[in-house]
Amino acid sequence: MIFLAALIFGAISAFAFQPFGMWPLMPPAFALLADLVWRAPRMRSALLVGWLFGLGQFCVGLNWIATAFTFQAKMPPWLGWLAVVLLSLYLAVYPMLATGLAKRFGGSRLSLVLALGGGWALTEWLRATMFTGFSWNPVGVALVDIPLRDTTRLIGTYGLSGLLVLIGGAAWLLAKREWKPGAGIVAGAIVLLVAADLAVPVLLDRPSLPIRIVQPNIGQDQRWSPDAAKAHLDALVDMSVGGRTTPRLLFWPESAVTYPLDDQRPAAKWNVVGDRLAATSGLGADQLLLAGSEALNSSDGVNVTGAANRVFVLGPLGNVLGRYDKAHLVPYGEYLPMRPLLSTLGISRLAPGDLDFAAGPGPQTLTLPGGTKVGLQICYEMIFSGEVVDRANRPDFLFNPSNDAWFGRWGPPQHLAQARLRAVEEGLPVIRATPTGISALVDADGALLSSLPWKTAGVIDATLPAPRGPTLFATLGNLVPILAAMALLLAAIALHGRRRYSAT
Template sequence: MPTPLIALLLGLVSALGFAPLDLWPITLIAFALLIHVIPRIRTARGALLCGWCFGLGHFTLGLNWIATAFTYQAAMPAWLGWVAVLLLSLYLAVYPALAVLVAWLARRAGLVALALVFGAGWIVTEWLRATMFTGFAWNPLGVTLLLLPAAGLTKLVGTYGLGAIVILAAATLAALLRRSWRDALLLALPVLVACGYGAATRGPLPGQAGPLIRVVQPNIGQDQKWSPDFESRNFDTLAGLSGTPGAQPRLVFWPEVAIPAYLEDEPGWRSTIAHLIGPRDLILTGGISIVWADAGKRKVQAAHNSLFVMDANERLVGRYDKAHLVPYGEYLPMRPILSALGLSRLAPGDMDFLAGPGPRTLALPGFGAVGGQICYEMIFSGQVVDRAHRPNFLFNPSNDAWFGRWGPPQHLAQARLRAIEEGLPVIRSTPTGISAVVDGDGRLLKSLPWRTAGAIDAHLPPPHAPTPFARFGNLLCFLFAGVLLIAAAFASRRKAG
């Protein structure tokens, strides 16, 4: 069988380690076989092609949920969704191709050196994938280790550094396949250290001392969310699930763009919502804020996808505007050209959203402070917290209603990595799931199943002390890549000696 075809099949199989399947041993085996194949490739061009084919399979299966989003857009045919998945995967595959090429260049230095260089290359190329052309950080390789103690290493080397641990674990299997016991031992050592570090730094389960919170999941599908015929029923569902105010103050969480209203400009909606909460409660909800073209508010210029904090007196005491917008979802790149071709953005409406200035911490009177990350922007490692004003927790209102069965659990898994990295609890409220309460160690304390209406009552978990990653961000993953390269140089010298 030709090497590119083998690589394509291995890439497809490797994606089985992502949620919702979480078959991480299969991911390790797929990468082990890829590492086994790399030294047998004859040319640099062949290495690039092998890595690109691997990436093509890896992303096409892992991102299959994107195709589902097109089934909710009447302006474009549903089959275009699979074209979009394939085109996106053709581009994203460039980054694994570069990592494989870097590893191939070290093929004569021995398996240990090759694996260390591959790990360092994966860190850099995965960071590039999350950065170039606004970035697409979905499904970093390290998230396949989320269910293992090694995931705790994220707080030291970040998500991209954790991806290198996956490479080293797979290389250990490759060494065992070759019966290179010494190489297997050397490669297994950092993996065992990662597991030990993660287990040793995990804190105890939080108690019941934090503020009361209620997380609402109304199970409103994308086909009903924007329909005027369902507006009244949708709000009644949200209201009914918001619970009854009690003696103790609460934080009530609603999903992204929970209601079809402009809260800043529609006092009637604010009054209706305020009647749902107690005098010391706060409600946090997604919504749309309007930028008016004139002082008389006669013409809309643009809009923001926003998070609002409102009290029982109808006052909006805080607002965060989404900064990392979704291309083709919340805005259409090269609009004059693409709209002429009949393309449109996936979210309803023709007006593009404007990006906010970046992470912001909002004060919650009586409850501390919250950092907002709306939907997709939660996946960007190192970009979710205002480091000058560290919050007590992160709120991730989201709308995963149009992302099929694979998208929601993958999104939740990545939110859990952000919790570990930053040492902060994460609260997620989504229309159809998966809504959840996650502690600062990434543990899923409570959640609601996909496509299930309900509410979570819990106590807000406390934040941990700032982790090394919370202090230095992705600088640490690049330092880790440097350490791997230095170790590779020593391994190469030992083999030459």
């Protein structure tokens, strides 16, 4: 019975994430999980409870992955649902490890809660790190719309996840009439929230730059059509140069220009120059365009031997003023692991094209004409807490061009929620431009200033928000949540050991 309950509670907790945002479901889910682990008769039962809880949460929360397969004609749609389940079977190992730690050191209810909270934060960090990492939907992101999100300035997203687990555990302790430890955890959460509000860095003085974010509403089923490429580019240009305002910075989505804007083959030089001029036609002398496109590499000057997912900073004459190559690539989307074997089996990349992308060097800051600094993270890269900023050259804002057009209805709002936590963690505004939504402007506190709905064409005209000074997390990164998680585990071990010593 406890195993079925774990699976059901996990599945229900997924509705705390976007697009539903029913965050009050998450703390009770962890209260019930703590109770199930406590009642599990053996270690292997506790491990299975955690694995089933994670399986339910991931299968429901990641259902948007199945939608991606509907855009790949070479693979049947049912394979998408199989991929969701198979991925969830693996991801559920991390909650399983957390409940295993809780059972091992849960000699008392309090030590179980402390071990579960610390173990959950630590295993979420591991999930973001192991085997290239997949950190989508850390449980803390469910709190993005309430004040507790401010604590990520201090403890980061994985710390926020651990805090959420502790709050659920506190509810369980209070339900069991363990008033002091339950109230102590709640008081600790309040103190942490107050500390985060007192430690908020000041807003920095930066020039007020008018910006425009362009969302053309070009679906995944249309955007790679060669026959429609020019029409799509014309639509982007028209949306960029019209209106009553004259933006200084224009932001287009990931791969907005489906022509390659860089090509190492000499024979392609004039096509590339023409495409850059077409993309920047109508720009004023002091305007800049930040646009995503592919770049093609050639080792012999004749054949295409590689590619990169790139963002270009373009001037009004199509001149390239800066570039950034995506570093954290999506397995099966931008490259095919074990290509010789999988290609033989008829499995291909979900994104169009047969060439694997090459990874860029990592987070970079580009200095734009005028001195404003932009940090870039393309699409999927934005979900990795602590890995989005070049700390040696801190930017004034983050630009996250993305293609959520193949993420279904659930993926885009989940992606935006995670981008908002990056804003709070780093104290930096975030700009998101996507082809079908949700494009958005987020301030340095994670507040959603403006957004364009899913599957809607439009632009956001605004002024670039000011950044804050570096937060504690921006300075120390994931060292903070890792140390906090270890402290909780050590406290649980100490309580567990003291209880065992008292019993003897």
